[in-house]
Amino acid sequence: MSANIDPHSPLIPAQEMVLPTLQGDGKRRWLNPALATGKYWQRRRLLAYALIAFFVTLPHLRLGGKPVVLLDIVSREFTFLGHTFYPTDSGLLLLVLLTVFFSIMFITAVGGRVWCGWGCPQTVYLEFLFRPIDRLFAGTVGKGGKPRKSLDAALQLGRFAVYLVCSMFLAHTFLSYFIGTDRLAQWMRLYPWQHPTAFGIMAGATAGLMYNFMFFREQLCMVACPYGRLQSVMLDRRSLIVTYDIHRGEPRHKGKAIGESKVGDCIDCGHCTSVCPTGIDIRNGLQMECIHCTQCIDACDAVMGRIGKPQGLIRYSSQDALSGKQHSWIRARTLIYPAMALVTSALFLMLLTTKFAFDARILSAPGAPYAVTATRDLQNNFRVRLRNRSNQEETYSIRMLQPTGASVQWSDVAPTLQPNESKLVPIMIHAPLGITAANHGSVQATVEITDQSGHARQIQLRILGPG
Ligand code: SF4
Numbered sequence: 352m353s354a355n356i357d358p359h360s361p362l363i364p365a366q367e368m369v370l371p372t373l374q375g376d377g378k379r380r381w382l383n384p385a386l387a388t389g390k391y392w393q394r395r396r397l398l399a400y401a402l403i404a405f406f407v408t409l410p411h412l413r414l415g416g417k418p419v420v421l422l423d424i425v426s427r428e429f430t431f432l433g434h435t436f437y438p439t440d441s442g443l444l445l446l447v448l449l450t451v452f453f454s455i456m457f458i459t460a461v462g463g464r465v466w467c468g469w470g471c472p473q474t475v476y477l478e479f480l481f482r483p484i485d486r487l488f489a490g491t492v493g494k495g496g497k498p499r500k501s502l503d504a505a506l507q508l509g510r511f512a513v514y515l516v517c518s519m520f521l522a523h524t525f526l527s528y529f530i531g532t533d534r535l536a537q538w539m540r541l542y543p544w545q546h547p548t549a550f551g552i553m554a555g556a557t558a559g560l561m562y563n564f565m566f567f568r569e570q571l572c573m574v575a576c577p578y579g580r581l582q583s584v585m586l587d588r589r590s591l592i593v594t595y596d597i598h599r600g601e602p603r604h605k606g607k608a609i610g611e612s613k614v615g616d617c618i619d620c621g622h623c624t625s626v627c628p629t630g631i632d633i634r635n636g637l638q639m640e641c642i643h644c645t646q647c648i649d650a651c652d653a654v655m656g657r658i659g660k661p662q663g664l665i666r667y668s669s670q671d672a673l674s675g676k677q678h679s680w681i682r683a684r685t686l687i688y689p690a691m692a693l694v695t696s697a698l699f700l701m702l703l704t705t706k707f708a709f710d711a712r713i714l715s716a717p718g719a720p721y722a723v724t725a726t727r728d729l730q731n732n733f734r735v736r737l738r739n740r741s742n743q744e745e746t747y748s749i750r751m752l753q754p755t756g757a758s759v760q761w762s763d764v765a766p767t768l769q770p771n772e773s774k775l776v777p778i779m780i781h782a783p784l785g786i787t788a789a790n791h792g793s794v795q796a797t798v799e800i801t802d803q804s805g806h807a808r809q810i811q812l813r814i815l816g817p818g
């Protein structure tokens with residue numbers, strides 16, 4: 352690291368490499384990776400195009416009249432697969448998060464950073480949209496080589512313009528997950544001065560994406576993404592990783608072997624490092640910066656083909672397999688994680704199917720806690736927060752299940768709610784005056800609310816009266 356520092360500089364050189372994209376004097380080492388067009392790249396490219404189509408199409412898809420995915424943060428409503436979740440559904444949302452969490456733990460324990468290298472939108476867009484744009488302007492498309500380091504001003508301007516258009520398109524796609532495609536279409540039809548806030552949000556998102564793909568790039572994976580930071584706890588010695596076979600490759604040598612001395616298959620050509628989008632040398636072992644993009648596999652396989660050696664000096668393997676140990680996918684974490692994901696997803700589905708038609712929550716009404724009517728009855732007033740979660744208009748009925756002798760009715764007409772509508776509806780409870788006398792002034796009651804489709808919710812409350 353000290354090689355880059357001016358000997359007269361007051362800077363103290365770092366003792367070891369802090370980041371592969373950091374020079375000894377703390378300046379950014381800009382990466383300009385070459386392209387290896389081997390079999391893994393071909394497969395990743397196919398998947399990437401399919402994923403880009405999926406990411407762009409998903410916010411436009413609808414199920415039962417609702418978006419398949421809509422994360423409406425402003426209204427605090429999350430729609431997923433045609434079901435809308437509200438802040439009161441924190442239990443259901445927690446189960447979804449736990450299912451995602453256990454699934455990620457499982458996938459990582461088995462397949463390492465397969466998500467980072469093959470499915471993450473950052474990798475997909477950077478490697479299969481923005482870097483190809485760089486190659487287009489550098490004139491190296493189809494050659495698989497290194498892009499030119501510097502472009503003249505006109506080419507730079509052209510590249511900037513294409514980046515801007517792509518970033519605008521991605522910003523619109525990204526925001527459609529949060530505002531919905533209908534509102535997005537409205538925004539797009541208006542002039543900026545007619546909706547300055549919305550325009551500002553879109554301009555900010557475009558600028559953020561532009562900055563990310565033009566300048567921040569691999570730094571997002573290396574210093575900002577929490578998933579990358581958690582690798583060390585999620586991987587173990589049997590997880591699948593992209594790795595260099597040190598037993599076969601070492602001692603590496605440049606050119607021909609001298610005399611009878613044993614040499615490894617690595618000819619120290621540096622191709623594996625020149626294609627690495629995070630600037631590391633896979634031959635130094637498993638590193639946190641490796642996103643398992645497989646570019647070094649493709650680069651090394653091509654070199655092995657040229658020198659007549661078998662492919663796979665760099666390959667998918669595990670630390671145990673490389674050190675000659677028996678390899679098995681089955682171990683405690685690969686059994687426990689999917690089991691936990693199954694339990695949480697089953698619980699989620701059960702709650703979703705049994706409790707989803709409508710929400711009903713009892714709230715106290717303003718005023719005195721109870722009243723005694725002219726007919727010497729006890730009267731309690733409450734309010735019910737009703738939310739119709741179905742996709743059709745519903746009218747609700749209410750009845751008292753217990754205690755015997757008590758009754759309940761809507762204070763006004765039976766409420767009718769449109770899909771997704773929420774309403775605060777007053778109710779009146781009547782009970783015999785002495786019902787609370789033996790219970791210190793209150794008695795437990797159960798009320799049942801039913802919609803026209805036959806879904807019922809039972810709610811507990813306490814009838815108050817003289818004790
Ligand atoms: S590409 Fe293969 S042969 Fe070349 S330096 Fe890397 S590991 Fe060695």
Ligand code: SF4
Pocket residue numbers: 593623626627628629630631632633640641642643644645646647648
């Ligand atoms: S070391 Fe290989 S797999 Fe890891 S990021 Fe670099 S090129 Fe990709």
